[in-house]
Amino acid sequence: MAKLYTPAMAAIDRKRAKHKGPVKQSTPAREAWKRLKRNRLAIVGMVILILLILTAVFADVLAPYEFDEQMLKERNQTPSRAHLMGTDNYGRDILSRVIFGARISLPIGFLSVIIAFAVGGTLGAIAAFNGGKVDNYIMRIMDIFQSIPPMLMAIAIAASLGNGAVNLVLAISISTMPARSRIVRAAILTVKQNDYIESARAMGASSRRQLIKYMLPNAIGTILTSFTFSVATAILTVSSLSYIGLGITAPTPEWGSMLSAGKEFMRQAPHVLIFPGLMIMITVLALNLFGDGLRDALDPRLQ
Amino acid sequence: MLKYIIKRLIWMIPVILGVLCIVFILSEITPGDPVDAVVGYDAPAEVREAMKEEMGLNKPVIVRFIIYVWKIVTRGDLGKSYASGQPVLKELLARFPNTLILTFASIIVALIIAIPLGLISAVKQYSIIDNASMALALFGVSIPQFWFALLTLLVFAVKLKWLPASGIEGFSGWVLPVAMIGIANVGNLARTTRSSMLEVVRQDYIRTARAKGQNEVVVIVIHGLRNALIPVIANVGNTIGVSLGGAIIAESIFSISGVGKYMLDSINQRNWPSVQGGIILLALAFSITMLIMDLLYTLIDPRLKSEFRSKNRIKVKKKTTREAA
Amino acid sequence: MTALEIKNLVVHYETPEGVAEAVNNVSLSISSGETLGLVGETGAGKTTIALTIMGLLPRPAGRVIKGEILVNGENVVETSRRKRKLHSKDKMLRKLRGSSMGMIFQDPMSALNPVMRVGDQITEVIRLHGNMSRSQSVKRAKEMMELVGISSVRYNDYPHEFSGGMKQRIVIAMALACNPGVLIADEPTTALDVTIQAQVLELMNELKRKFNTALLMITHDLGVVADICDKCAVLYAGEIMEYGTVEHIFNNPRHPYTLALFNALPSLDKDVERLKSISGLMSDNMNLPTYCTFYERCDKRCQRCSEGDPVLTQIEPGHFVKCFHLAQEQEDKANTPASEVLLNE
Numbered sequence: 001m002a003k004l005y006t007p008a009m010a011a012i013d014r015k016r017a018k019h020k021g022p023v024k025q026s027t028p029a030r031e032a033w034k035r036l037k038r039n040r041l042a043i044v045g046m047v048i049l050i051l052l053i054l055t056a057v058f059a060d061v062l063a064p065y066e067f068d069e070q071m072l073k074e075r076n077q078t079p080s081r082a083h084l085m086g087t088d089n090y091g092r093d094i095l096s097r098v099i100f101g102a103r104i105s106l107p108i109g110f111l112s113v114i115i116a117f118a119v120g121g122t123l124g125a126i127a128a129f130n131g132g133k134v135d136n137y138i139m140r141i142m143d144i145f146q147s148i149p150p151m152l153m154a155i156a157i158a159a160s161l162g163n164g165a166v167n168l169v170l171a172i173s174i175s176t177m178p179a180r181s182r183i184v185r186a187a188i189l190t191v192k193q194n195d196y197i198e199s200a201r202a203m204g205a206s207s208r209r210q211l212i213k214y215m216l217p218n219a220i221g222t223i224l225t226s227f228t229f230s231v232a233t234a235i236l237t238v239s240s241l242s243y244i245g246l247g248i249t250a251p252t253p254e255w256g257s258m259l260s261a262g263k264e265f266m267r268q269a270p271h272v273l274i275f276p277g278l279m280i281m282i283t284v285l286a287l288n289l290f291g292d293g294l295r296d297a298l299d300p301r302l303q
Numbered sequence: 304m305l306k307y308i309i310k311r312l313i314w315m316i317p318v319i320l321g322v323l324c325i326v327f328i329l330s331e332i333t334p335g336d337p338v339d340a341v342v343g344y345d346a347p348a349e350v351r352e353a354m355k356e357e358m359g360l361n362k363p364v365i366v367r368f369i370i371y372v373w374k375i376v377t378r379g380d381l382g383k384s385y386a387s388g389q390p391v392l393k394e395l396l397a398r399f400p401n402t403l404i405l406t407f408a409s410i411i412v413a414l415i416i417a418i419p420l421g422l423i424s425a426v427k428q429y430s431i432i433d434n435a436s437m438a439l440a441l442f443g444v445s446i447p448q449f450w451f452a453l454l455t456l457l458v459f460a461v462k463l464k465w466l467p468a469s470g471i472e473g474f475s476g477w478v479l480p481v482a483m484i485g486i487a488n489v490g491n492l493a494r495t496t497r498s499s500m501l502e503v504v505r506q507d508y509i510r511t512a513r514a515k516g517q518n519e520v521v522v523i524v525i526h527g528l529r530n531a532l533i534p535v536i537a538n539v540g541n542t543i544g545v546s547l548g549g550a551i552i553a554e555s556i557f558s559i560s561g562v563g564k565y566m567l568d569s570i571n572q573r574n575w576p577s578v579q580g581g582i583i584l585l586a587l588a589f590s591i592t593m594l595i596m597d598l599l600y601t602l603i604d605p606r607l608k609s610e611f612r613s614k615n616r617i618k619v620k621k622k623t624t625r626e627a628a
Numbered sequence: 629m630t631a632l633e634i635k636n637l638v639v640h641y642e643t644p645e646g647v648a649e650a651v652n653n654v655s656l657s658i659s660s661g662e663t664l665g666l667v668g669e670t671g672a673g674k675t676t677i678a679l680t681i682m683g684l685l686p687r688p689a690g691r692v693i694k695g696e697i698l699v700n701g702e703n704v705v706e707t708s709r710r711k712r713k714l715h716s717k718d719k720m721l722r723k724l725r726g727s728s729m730g731m732i733f734q735d736p737m738s739a740l741n742p743v744m745r746v747g748d749q750i751t752e753v754i755r756l757h758g759n760m761s762r763s764q765s766v767k768r769a770k771e772m773m774e775l776v777g778i779s780s781v782r783y784n785d786y787p788h789e790f791s792g793g794m795k796q797r798i799v800i801a802m803a804l805a806c807n808p809g810v811l812i813a814d815e816p817t818t819a820l821d822v823t824i825q826a827q828v829l830e831l832m833n834e835l836k837r838k839f840n841t842a843l844l845m846i847t848h849d850l851g852v853v854a855d856i857c858d859k860c861a862v863l864y865a866g867e868i869m870e871y872g873t874v875e876h877i878f879n880n881p882r883h884p885y886t887l888a889l890f891n892a893l894p895s896l897d898k899d900v901e902r903l904k905s906i907s908g909l910m911s912d913n914m915n916l917p918t919y920c921t922f923y924e925r926c927d928k929r930c931q932r933c934s935e936g937d938p939v940l941t942q943i944e945p946g947h948f949v950k951c952f953h954l955a956q957e958q959e960d961k962a963n964t965p966a967s968e969v970l971l972n973e
Contacts, residue, residue, distance in 0.1 A: 055574065080439055109617055140317075141321075143318065144318050144321030144322065144325075145316065145321075145325070145591060147321070147322055147586050147590045147593075148320045148322060148325065148582065148585075148586040148589070149544035149545060149547050149548030149585065149586075149589050150544075150545075150548060150549075151545060151548030151549050152547065152548035152551075152582060152585055152586070153325075153548075155548070155551055155566075155570075156326070156578070156582050158328065159570045159578060160329040160330065160332055160333040161333075161334075161616055162334060210605040232444075232445070236447050239447055239449075239450075240447060240448070240549070243447075243449050243552065244551060244555060244567055245571070246570065256447070256449075259449070259450060259453065263453060266453070266456075266457060266461060267461060270457055270461075271502055273450075273453055273454065273457060277446075277447060277450035277453070277454070280440075280447045281445055281446050281447065281450070281452065284444075284445040284446075284447070285441065285442070288441060288444060288445050289441070292441075
């Protein structure tokens with residue numbers, strides 16, 4: 001709703017906030033969860049995400065075939081009852097490969113983002129907290145890193161290090177690290193400006209205490225939201241790199257590399273191109289929906 | 304203003320040095336002996352040794368780095384392609400226009416669709432158009448671009464045979480790749496326009512414009528859009544970066560002979576000088592794009608311009624006080 | 629001549645959390661050359677009244693339920709929901725805004741478009757309503773700038789190059805550029821330094837006299853009212869509590885809320901140890917009581933106050949109070965409901 005926030009409405013809000021305060025114990029986190037629960041799309045995203053994680057964990061149980069089981073008589077078959085998503089050019093069951101694919105994309109996606117945030121976030125937090133020269137030096141170095149577009153950087157690193165999951169994680173986390181450091185820095189700087197940090201300082205809180213007790217909890221909302229979006233981007237990068245043959249290679253059933261293999265048989269077996277791509281899209285969509293919901297729930301002003 | 308541009312250009316020197324440093328480190332950590340790539344595994348030891356000497360691989364790392372940078376800075380010498388023996392720079396420059404056309408044509412297509420869409424979505428928030436464009440935006444950021452490209456290729460080139468499947472043959476060859484990359488970016492840009500515009504329409508000066516009796520379209524487009532454009536420009540810069548980085552994938556799917564495809568071929572041939580050259584060229588292109596975007600901000604927002612001015616003023620003041628003391 | 633007349637205005641905000649009754653049965657009238665002060669604390673509905681007059685209520689939340697607002701004798705509000713959706717009055721309002729009514733906003737810092745030259749922003753309104761060529765409009769805009777005390781050399785400067793007080797002068801120039809019959813000033817000095825406040829008020833007063841404009845001065849500062857207003861209305865929870873000339877309100881305040889407001893002011897002549905604050909909060913306008921809205925905070929409340937809602941009653945010519953205690957005194961004298969007296973005036 002395009003509504004102006006008039007002083008009258010602000011007064012209403014303030015009053016309601018005051019009324020609610022003592023009656024019901026409500027932490028910001030609980031409030032955010034309440035708002036998140038009301039957002040249907042976010043819940044859909046969350047449910048899909050949980051299902052995908054379960055799929056990855058129980059891939060052995062769920063998959064009807066082994067991911068590398070070749071049924072040479074049943075090559076490039078269109079979807080049927082025996083093979084719900086058809087088979088590829090080696091006669092492997094695509095459904096099984098797609099299910100096992102979740103074991104590759106999700107862990108790599110999450111892990112690379114965790115590393116990027118751990119390293120970049122620490123640097124960003126140091127920069128934001130100290131300000132001045134330290135901030136300047138750290139951020140200038142990040143500037144240099146960022147002058148290479150992240151995708152190009154990831155490709156360069158992956159090409160230099162060679163294929164494999166570990167190298168892929170490294171490539172993605174190094175290439176996205178500067179952007180993550182910026183997010184954490186910005187989040188902490190925003191919080192730092194608030195008066196309650198000033199008052200904490202005035203009351204003699206030590207620097208570490210300020211950072212841990214006051215700034216991080218208040219910056220965590222922004223960081224959490226951006227974490228979700230980052231995982232989505234990371235999963236896209238994993239599949240893109242594997243698609244061009246830098247990352248996870250056959251016969252490991254990575255979604256991107258499945259598409260790359262399927263491209264060769266695009267004319268004869270277009271169905272091979274559909275399902276792995278759909279899986280990537282659903283995963284990323286779920287993360288984006290959840291991230292959107294998280295952002296709105298954590299910052300109700302944005303609505 | 305001129306001062307600012309010069310300052311930004313000077314800042315590009317450490318950036319480029321940094322990029323060269325990163326690229327050099329990457330080539331150092333690459334497993335495998337570069338000599339293998341040139342003369343082959345089975346070459347006799349004395350040939351290998353001679354090649355090693357010629358390539359300067361016997362010198363210490365620091366010396367090699369300085370030579371590497373020196374050659375690039377003074378002569379633009381990015382080395383020779385292992386595959387063709389041609390200078391990398393020459394091969395890159397021959398392909399660069401295609402990459403530029405693809406990147407900038409697609410961003411223009413994206414902006415032409417995204418800005419009106421974002422505007423309408425912001426003004427008619429929660430309307431059908433808003434919901435539809437936001438859904439489109441969500442899909443736009445969620446679909447892997449290479450998959451979307453494959454599907455469009457499948458539909459338009461393979462099934463319908465409307466457009467050529469690969470290679471750039473005149474105008475029609477560009478349509479599919481430009482449209483594909485353009486549309487893939489619409490969502491993201493429309494989203495930025497919308498949220499920025501939503502912020503702007505709440506501002507007091509929009510109310511002031513309405514209080515003047517100004518017509519709503521003028522209020523939104525003249526008073527609103529220019530203010531809302533600043534975050535959009537930032538996003539355009541990033542999108543160009545993503546497009547330049549994604550050039551490798553897009554060009555390989557549509558078989559466009561650009562820098563990206565050249566790099567991918569070189570990666571597969573372990574032709575490192577060409578890969579490094581490509582990275583340096585694209586990073587440079589990206590840095591220049593970001594510089595242009597920064598200059599655009601100052602054109603749009605007069606506040607930034609005077610900020611630079613006042614910063615300089617403060618510096619001058621400091622100097623004079625120091626001199627006085 | 630009556631320039632602006634508000635009759636029985638009721639405005640609600642319809643939000644997902646419920647309906648907020650922002651303005652409740654307010655009637656006012658201002659003649660040309662006259663200044664009416666609208667006083668009340670934050671959330672009393674002052675700004676809502678201003679926005680309703682201008683037709684700038686936030687959509688779709690803000691809604692006029694009842695009443696009329698006459699500007700130059702034309703009714704500018706649409707109470708029917710269906711017609712409101714069709715924007716039936718929009719065109720007329722657009723023509724009146726800027727030409728027949730101008731508005732000065734609370735925060736000059738954000739009221740000007742940051743990416744547009746200030747001169748062009750003044751010229752814009754003249755071009756819209758002035759029937760002048762571009763060069764004539766620019767000339768007129770420069771005249772207006774000089775009139776509010778800003779050198780016309782600065783025509784091409786951007787808002788960020790001006791101080792707050794100067795920006796407010798620009799806003800005033802913009803609001804008065806087409807010589808509107810009605811000027812609405814929504815706390816025009818609140819965001820300014822105290823030293824600048826007096827200058828801006830003086831300027832507004834001077835220009836009002838010069839153009840013979842009807843001025844609706846919205847403020848929470850009784851000092852401003854005493855300075856430049858002719859009449860004053862005290863607003864509380866969307867209702868007028870006391871209404872009269874400045875002399876009535878300042879020399880003979882009768883409503884317990886008005887009295888409380890004066891008690892909360894520091895005074896130079898009286899030696900008071902502590903200022904008296906008004907205890908409690910204003911009633912939630914999502915959930916207004918059926919009895920007197922000031923009941924909870926009133927120090928004169930009695931049984932009767934919690935049982936019914938008093939009406940605005942005339943206690944002396946031109947002086948109206950909405951309180952049972954005072955109404956009772958007047959019951960024998962006059963038995964006419966206030967709003968009627970007001971309108972027949």
